[in-house]
Amino acid sequence: MHSLLKKIPDYLIDKMNVLRQITFTAIFALIFINIYAPFNAEGWFEAGKAELFLYSSLYILAGMLVIVASRLLFIRIAEKKRINYLIYASWIFMEIILLSLTYTFMDVFLLQNEVSLLEQFIKLALATLFVLAIPYSLSWLYYSWQYQLKKIQELSEETLNVYSSRNLINFYDETGKLRFSLNSVDVLFIESTDNYVTVHVKEKERVKKIMLRNTMKRIEKELEKTLISRCHRSYMVNFENVKMVRLSGTMLYVYIEAFDEIRIPVSRTYTEKVHEMINRLTM
Numbered sequence: 001m002h003s004l005l006k007k008i009p010d011y012l013i014d015k016m017n018v019l020r021q022i023t024f025t026a027i028f029a030l031i032f033i034n035i036y037a038p039f040n041a042e043g044w045f046e047a048g049k050a051e052l053f054l055y056s057s058l059y060i061l062a063g064m065l066v067i068v069a070s071r072l073l074f075i076r077i078a079e080k081k082r083i084n085y086l087i088y089a090s091w092i093f094m095e096i097i098l099l100s101l102t103y104t105f106m107d108v109f110l111l112q113n114e115v116s117l118l119e120q121f122i123k124l125a126l127a128t129l130f131v132l133a134i135p136y137s138l139s140w141l142y143y144s145w146q147y148q149l150k151k152i153q154e155l156s157e158e159t160l161n162v163y164s165s166r167n168l169i170n171f172y173d174e175t176g177k178l179r180f181s182l183n184s185v186d187v188l189f190i191e192s193t194d195n196y197v198t199v200h201v202k203e204k205e206r207v208k209k210i211m212l213r214n215t216m217k218r219i220e221k222e223l224e225k226t227l228i229s230r231c232h233r234s235y236m237v238n239f240e241n242v243k244m245v246r247l248s249g250t251m252l253y254v255y256i257e258a259f260d261e262i263r264i265p266v267s268r269t270y271t272e273k274v275h276e277m278i279n280r281l282t283m
Contacts, residue, residue: 004086011143012088013078018071025135026064030057032131059106063128066102070095096132100125169226171199174214184226188256189264190236192216202241205259229277232267239277 011017074091077083104121167184174195188200188207197219199210212219220230227239231254243257245266252271256262266274 004089005084008083008085008088009144009147011147012140013075013083015075017139017143018075021136021139022064022067022071024139025067025132026060028135029060029063029131059103062106063099063102066099067095070098092132092136096125096128099132100128103128169223169228171210171212171219172214172222173212174218179212180210184228184238185240187228187238188241188258188262189238190216190219190228192234200262202258207258207260207262227277227281229273231270231274232265233269235264237264239281242278242281245274245278 070091074083100121103124104117107120107124168181169184169187170181171179173179182199182201186202188202191198191200192215193211195215196211196213197216199212201208201210216230216234216236220236223229223236228236229239231237237254237256241257242254244255246253246255252266252274254264254266254274256264
């Protein structure tokens with residue numbers, strides 16, 4: 001009972017969704033009438049299928065006008081008041097009753113079928129329920145699927161935005177297993193030590209060293225889309241924290257902004273790459 005009192009999702013009162021649902025229902029009803037001939041449709045015309053199709057179209061049009069009027073009123077009410085599932089289900093039930101009365105009136109008074117009014121109403125109510133149930137259910141499932149898909153996309157984008165805003169960098173070991181993640185701005189440089197690499201990280205007022213079993217070559221490949229780039233056979237530097245690149249004698253050095261001055265050598269092999277990174281950051 002509690003779930004029936006929950007507010008219906010917005011996609012059920014969206015004007016475009018309602019229009020699509022009514023259009024789909026009309027097409028389904030038209031096909032259904034011409035195939036299965038409910039509502040005494042087999043006795044409408046004896047001339048042929050063309051007349052049956054035309055007359056059934058007018059029959060469906062009359063019913064859809066009732067639905068359109070009902071939904072327009074429903075949307076206006078929903079814009080002002082909170083609509084829960086119980087109210088929505090009651091409204092659908094009233095639509096079925098109203099539509100059944102419309103078809104009963106057309107069948108008995110306009111087509112002059114000599115049948116019991118109550119008997120015909122019950123018969124047409126069951127047929128109307130069937131005609132509406134399938135397209136309504138399919139459209140609800142589709143809109144629900146679209147809504148869930150949109151929510152998943154929004155959640156993914158939100159997660160991506162959070163991730164991007166934090167600029168987390170993942171560090172994996174040689175087996176590809178995630179070992180730790182760091183905020184990119186906290187990474188100062190990475191140093192190669194035999195079969196390990198040492199990640200030098202800012203932590204409060206000191207530099208912390210984190211060792212990771214991996215090769216510099218593999219780490220370089222994993223971080224190629226970040227601002228951490230190779231500058232020496234034994235070093236990778238985070239250019240987010242580079243404050244200066246200076247030539248001292250014949251050697252080029254990268255100076256890192258940290259608590260104490262950190263100077264990392266640049267080998268000739270990586271000189272051009274370092275210049276490219278500096279130009280990229282100053283553009």
